[in-house]
Amino acid sequence: MKKLHLLAVALLTIGLHAQNPNFAKGADVGWLDQMEATGYKFYDTDGTPKECLQLLKDRGMNTIRLRVFVNPNDDKASGHCSKDDVVRMSKRAHDMGFRIMIDFHYSDSWADPGKQFKPAAWKDHSVVQLGQDVYNHTFDVLSALKKAGVTPEWVQVGNEIPGGMLWPEGSTKNWKNLALFLNKGYEATKAIDPKIKVIVHVDQGNDNKKFRKFYDKATKHQVQYDVIGLSYYPFWIKKDWSETIDDLRHNMNDMVERYGKEVMVVEVGGEYNKIENTHQLLAATIKAVREVPDNKGLGVIYWEPQGEKSWSHYDLSAWQADGKPSPALDAFKE
Incomplete structure (x- = not known):
């Protein structure tokens, strides 16, 4: 009986060690600074006022992701996220014990698959100059963070770039240029600290099929990076998570096997008014990333969970109209 007990303990210990203890669970909170500036108040489930980052930490989150624009305006929805904003918010999160991810958009506003506009100050620059712009901007922001006592664990060079970035020069129609820009971001990041992991997203x-097409080209053009970043939004492809989670799992496992890289879901979100469904989506996504072989699934980041709809008009937040976090976020505790 004693031997059986010891065997059970040993198997349990192996199982615990097999699960990545450094798994990242977190939130992109680029709107938070603006929400607070406009007077938005956050509350715990019992109705007591509470600091938003603490509410996220209470729900098992250990990582904060912040986007940075080059020369943003002050518009509530599309502005802010300047170097100074990002340094201030990063330090605030870092001082609370959060790990930090910085997401470079290389634009004055949102960059995503439908828009990758060059910053106005870089508009007339040559390809060589644009490469240097990417290096200088990346190095400048990360240097300011380091001076403030914050070294990010991850840096994203570009945001959702299946069609490239810094259009038209850095479009995927010009992979040689795109590779130059990505490598300049990589070089600037590693010049700050070689331990920072660089994500291409x-x-x-x-x-x-989409991922193979992109990363095959990246490999062919000798793009340097450490982590493959994925967005996963069943809402935007008009399918339930239950119809697509196996495809996500297959893709992550294939990326690890095919390219030898780590993977991370750097953006996920579900509908704010479908609490149980969003909880299930998050639990399934976390499980799928944890099950990537050899602990190469690094973590899951919710995009703007605190961006409550009355403030943001965003359907995929995870916050309630009374200023309290959605129970869907409890998936990060589990």
């Missing part, structure tokens, strides 16, 4: 993480 593509949307629709359930679409293996």
